[in-house]
Every structure is written in structure tokens, then in C-alpha cells.
Amino acid sequence: MRTTDFPQVRSLRLFESMSESNFETLMQAAYLQTFPSQLELIHEGDPADFLYIVIEGCVELYARSNGRESTMGMVRPIGTFILAAVLKDAVYLMSARTCQKSKILLIPSENVREAFEKDEAFARSIVLELASCYRGVVKEHKDIKLRTAVERLANRLLRYHADQGGNGSLELPYDKRTIASLLGMTPENLSRAFNTLKPYGVEVDGAVVKLSDLKPLETLAKPNPLIDERDA
Amino acid sequence: MRTTDFPQVRSLRLFESMSESNFETLMQAAYLQTFPSQLELIHEGDPADFLYIVIEGCVELYARSNGRESTMGMVRPIGTFILAAVLKDAVYLMSARTCQKSKILLIPSENVREAFEKDEAFARSIVLELASCYRGVVKEHKDIKLRTAVERLANRLLRYHADQGGNGSLELPYDKRTIASLLGMTPENLSRAFNTLKPYGVEVDGAVVKLSDLKPLETLAKPNPLIDERDA
DNA sequence: ACGAAGTCTTGATAATTATCAAGGAATGGG
């Protein structure tokens, strides 16, 4: 890996203020690999050998316990995952698998920790990154503890809608079963939740959702920036 | 506040490797206050003016949305809370109130951020602290997404039991309604969950719980270190 | 010590969510 190969990686909040030489060292230790869809990249409980950066494609973070499985998050380019485990030199709490053919940059954990020791700016960037990740999970936790399934869906639709320009139409970014699991419900329940939202102007056609009237949907959803906004 | 007033604060992971002079500066800017029970210390949505450290007593972190409320966590001495919001200079995602008469140390946010800028060791300690906090919430999120109410209670009891020496008896550390909310259920449902666990050797008398036979309880609970262990 | 307020439990019922089963729609590999 050469430093100039992925300017988008360099411009991530995590790396942008790092010294050139330390970034170079990190990149030289890194591997760029392409994986097919549905490949398990990491398995919860394994030691954190690498920090992962999604360059192309898409990765699903999920967890299992008992016989159950739940999607914990999705990572899109350019996004990192499993930073906390790497820094703590601990085991992964979540598994990860590709959900498309994906190009992934792997940085050995020890190199990340070495850079963390050596590069002060990197250490500071990590703080802000981790603080954001922490607040992200807190919001998801509030979402699931304070809302019913229909409310979670309504708010998620409003979020996707805003993300995609807010012109009355949105495309679901993942399979419905994945969205169901993300939102903490079964696929059947998601399907029924969409039906419940029909009187609120939600029209589903495959992955395309049309919102014909935001007012009543928002009245139902009661969106809350302290749960739904990405940077609040 | 003098530096020597609270050696336990100094010995927190967060502060122990900080330089003496920076720690002193931080402590001189800090306020030590005693609050009565049930006082709201912070309100979600407000700007993060202080980092809080519980010296004595107990603090409940909770969140509201719609008309609902849920306990997000409990902080016991010597514990900090609301670090991420302070570092990001963002609004609080959670409210906090004392659940006993409590002695709290308040450090103004700007002083914390100043120390974060000036003191490298402090910045590095923050990384490890935030990484732990992050992993803590991920575990709670897994707990609620992957387990039923009875399973969550069973695992919580096993955790308290282990924490308290594992001699067959444990004391519930909080009111039952608080534990119910922490575990994401109503008080009525907690009461019934205790009844469900009776055949598994769980005997409740007020705040004291006796576990007469761990085997069947563990079989039901299926404890998972990647959810239940504090430092995994 | 006493009354008031809050907590906990139980019962009855309702709402929410999950499970099982089956048919139809969409998708991808050959």
C-alpha cells in the first residue's frame, strides 16, 4: 500500500491530522484485499488482529447469542470498524461479513497501537472518533428502549428520506431483512410495520419508498435529534 | 479543590497518568458539591458544561422520548459520566439524577478539553476510557437485542452474584423499578420474571436474592462473556 | 409513632412482537 493510493482514507477524520511519515508507516503495513459477498471477515470473540476500513462495497456488523443473531450496524465506504477492540487489544464484540463484493483495507492492530503511541495527533483524532461511535450506540440503544417497532421504522424512513434529499422518495439502502434486524424486529414484523404506516403516506414498492405526506408520519414518529441525528 | 483531596480520583484510569500540574489545574477548576436525592444534575439536550465524577452516593443516567423514560445506566463511586459529550463539545444524550444524597465533583468542560489538548497522557487515557465505554454500550445493546426479559434478568442476577462473592446470595444494588428499567422492562414484568425464575432456584426476599442452584439458572441464562463480562 | 407517599406484587386484559407455514416476487448463476 502506498500512501497516495487512497486519498479518501487519508482524509478520514481519523487520519487527516496524523503526520505524513506515521501515516506512511501505517499504510505500508496495511493490506488491501477484495472479498466476495457474504464472507465472514471477523468473528466475535477472536482477538482483534486488524483495524478494518471499507474502501468499496458494504460490511454488516452482527452478533450472535444463544441461537439468535442480530445486525448491529452497517459500514459503507469510507468507514472503519472495530477500532475500540484494536485499541484495547481485546477480542471483537461483533462479527463482520461483507454484504457485497468489497474492497477492504486491513491495518494490523499492533501498527495501529504503535501509531497511537507515537503520533499525538492520531491519538487525539481517535478520541473524537471513539466519542462519536459511543454516542452512536447510545442513540441506537435509546431507539430500541424508548420506541415501538413501528416508531423505529417511521423514524428510520424519515432519516433515509432526509439523507437522500428529502424529495418525497427514498431507496432502502439494505435488504429488508437486514433493515428488520437493524431495527430489532423480524422480517415479518417489518413487513407488517410498513402496512401499518400505509395510512401515514408510506408507499412501498420493492426497495423504493414514497412518502406522500410527511406531517402525519412525523406526528407518529416523533423524531428526536438526540436519537435520530447523526451528529447531535 | 486541592489535588490531594481525593486520591481516588487521581487513581482513576482516566487521570492516573496525567501530569501533576495539569491534574492540579483541572482540580482547581473543579467544584465539589453535595446534592440531595432525586436531583436532576443534567438534562438531555443541554450543552455539556461539566464532566461529572461521583465521589459518594449514586447517579442514574436516563433518557426520555415521547412520553417514555428508560434508565440507561448507573454510576457509582468513583465513576465518571458524560465524558463523550464533554470532549465533543456537544449536548448531553442522557439526563442524570442522583438516586441518593451524593457528593459530586464537577469539572468544567473547557478545562477538560484544555487538559486534553495539553496533556498527551491524558488524551491517551481518554482513548482507553472511551473504548471501554463504547464496548460497554455495545454489550448492553446486544443484551437487549438478543435476549428475552427473563434471560436478561437471569444473566444480571448471575453477574451481581459473581460481583458479590458468589456465595449463593446477592443483594440487588438498586430499586427493583430501576433494575426493571435498566433491563428494558416494566416493574410488573420484572416481578413476573422473578417468579418465572423460581423453579431455577431463585428466591427473592426484598432486595436479597438467593440462588440455590446455579446449574439450571446458567442453562437458562446462557451467560456470554461478550455480553456479560465487564472487561471482555 | 403515624400518616402519606411511593414501591412491589398480583390479577385481568390488551397490545406488541415472534413463530410457523405457505405462496408469490425478485434475483442471480449457469
Added chain:
DNA sequence: CCCATTCCTTGATAATTATCAAGACTTCGT
């Protein structure tokens, strides 16, 4: 392009969880 597979939806039903109500038990302040 077609078949096979997976995904999605719907129906029927069950399990889980919440709500409402009432009574017993605690706790706390006066």
C-alpha cells in the same frame, strides 16, 4: 433465458411484554 434459490409478504397462531387496577408492604418525614 431459465431454473433454483432466496427474499418478501400474508395468514394463523403463540409467546412475550405492556397496561390498568387494586391491595399489601416499605419507607420516610413530621
